[in-house]
Amino acid sequence: LESYLATNKNNLDVLTLIDYSLQISKALAYLEGVKVVHRAMREQEKLRDLTEQRALSKSLSEHSEER
Structure with a gap:
């Protein structure tokens, strides 16, 4: 994926x-x-994923504003 x-x-x-x-x-x-519990759901992975999700959300927001 x-x-x-x-x-x-x-x-x-x-x-x-x-x-x-x-x-x-x-x-x-x-x-x-x-x-x-998948290893990707461990606490340290959740923190990293949260940071990535915020960056993606900001990027998607900026992208939708451009349209």
Whole structure:
């Protein structure tokens, strides 16, 4: 997924990215429900991801203002 997103970052619309995020969230919720914690959900990963999400949110906001 990471490779696909990097390769196609200029070809994906916001709705597609939101759909991907929703699918990932549902998968993680399922894993939490069956008491499986993926290594990406460790505390240090959450902090890094939060920083990246803020940067992405700012970027998307700036992109939508340009239109």
